[in-house]
Amino acid sequence: xxxxxxxxxxxxxxxxxxxxxxxxxxxxxxxxxxxxxxxxxxxxxxxxxxxxxxxxxxx
Numbered sequence: 001x002x003x004x005x006x007x008x009x010x011x012x013x014x015x016x017x018x019x020x021x022x023x024x025x026x027x028x029x030x031x032x033x034x035x036x037x038x039x040x041x042x043x044x045x046x047x048x049x050x051x052x053x054x055x056x057x058x059x
Contacts, residue, residue, distance in 0.1 A: 006059075011056055011059065014052075014056055015053065015056045015057065018049050018052050018053040018056060019053060021049045022046060022049045022050055022053060025042055025045055025046040025049060026046060028042055029042045029043060029046060
């Protein structure tokens with residue numbers, strides 16, 4: 001896939017998937033107790049998805 005361009009349809013599908021994943025991660029982050037170390041993992045995952053979404057919107 002190196003050097004290949006992503007089609008507009010593929011970009012749109014990825015954008016929608018990233019938006020849905022981000023929404024689900026945000027909900028999970030709100031529901032998990034503060035004392036659980038899993039909250040840090042959720043936060044990092046949420047930030048990664050947010051970064052991917054921003055890249056998709058720019059491209």
